[in-house]
């Protein structure tokens with residue numbers, strides 16, 4: 001009898017497995033594909049590796065600003081892909097070693113719930129006091145005629161295998177995935193067009209920061225078509241109705257479907273044991289408990305926040321809760337980063353959310369260049385820090401940034417939001433100088 005059986009070895013499942021094993025629990029982890037899940041194999045890590053190569057190319061092109069001369073730089077896509085595979089392989093081995101070190105039993109097989117307290121995989125059945133479902137998500141395919149049939153259409157997994165730079169790319173959906181790939185390919189010289197049904201890009205972002213990101217994408221010559229409804233796809237041609245109701249079309253060597261992801265909830269036996277699955281994913285409470293005693297879920301399959309680091313924390317919360325240590329997930333303090341160039345990072349409430357809640361707030365918007373290091377590191381580039389604090393106590397409610405390496409210090413802002421710090425508390429925190437993070441400090445301190 002195991003204390004815990006986990007289905008899915010992504011950042012939700014494998015981190016929870018290692019954590020529970022280190023607490024002395026007997027843990028078995030099932031994975032049908034490669035350890036590391038979407039994030040490591042076909043998501044965060046490979047995408048960021050590609051983006052790093054594009055940044056190296058841009059840095060070479062802009063090196064003149066730093067007094068460095070480079071002869072016409074170019075990018076070898078095959079070498080870029082080889083590096084991507086190397087990084088993924090190294091990290092995959094790291095996950096395997098970490099699980100082994102923690103004492104987790106790993107079973108490489110597809111698993112499903114087989115009645116209360118039981119899991120079936122590769123013809124065997126095991127029993128466990130607790131089962132954590134961490135099956136992740138897959139790219140969604142909206143019912144657009146031609147989307148599934150056209151060979152020119154790829155999803156975020158397919159496009160990662162691109163061995164040649166496409167002359168043109170049409171991206172359906174200007175969300176996180178669409179924007180990161182738009183940035184990558186535009187920097188490589190591909191003509192990129194984005195077709196988005198909403199009247200703005202990146203609906204998860206604070207609107208002011210989203211507008212700044214939109215103008216940065218325009219600087220890269222990415223064409224962004226908003227309020228457009230895709231009607232059909234014919235080969236590489238995307239037909240759509242524009243904001244004024246006119247029929248339009250745009251053709252690409254490749255078409256990327258980046259319209260969202262859907263939770264993996266089928267084929268896991270959830271319905272057999274009576275676990276409630278809603279449209280967005282498995283229904284869980286703040287501790288990751290499903291409606292069936294002993295069955296827990298974390299990460300993308302719950303459809304709450306589709307972020308690797310959220311899945312990891314959700315998994316830990318579930319482990320703590322199942323073994324008697326009360327814990328709960330606070331989604332309001334989960335930071336997120338979009339790894340475009342420049343990158344975007346945010347945590348906490350957006351201005352629109354505060355307005356909707358009727359919360360009185362103060363807003364500070366500062367150029368990142370207020371921090372000397374930004375001018376040193378980011379010649380000719382711009383960056384912005386936006387801070388939202390409560391009018392009543394000066395509590396930090398939201399931080400939204402675009403520019404430089406803001407994803408590297410959003411964790412400081414996340415700590416402020418999670419710990420409910422006020423402006424006077426932040427005044428006592430020493431930020432290293434010179435770093436771009438000082439722009440965050442200035443943003444908070446300017447509020448009062």
Ligand code: NAI
Nearest residue numbers: 173174175176177178195196197258259260261306337338
């Ligand atoms: P998303 O939800 O961020 O964006 C999808 C976009 O497609 C939306 O703007 C939506 O309005 C648009 N759309 C949907 N149907 C459409 C249609 N028929 N025609 C035109 N536009 C349409 O989803 P995305 O970008 O696919 O990412 C999936 C998930 O993965 C997100 O939850 C995201 O947070 C996560 N992710 C996070 C990353 C990060 O943290 N850096 C990187 C990549 C993905």
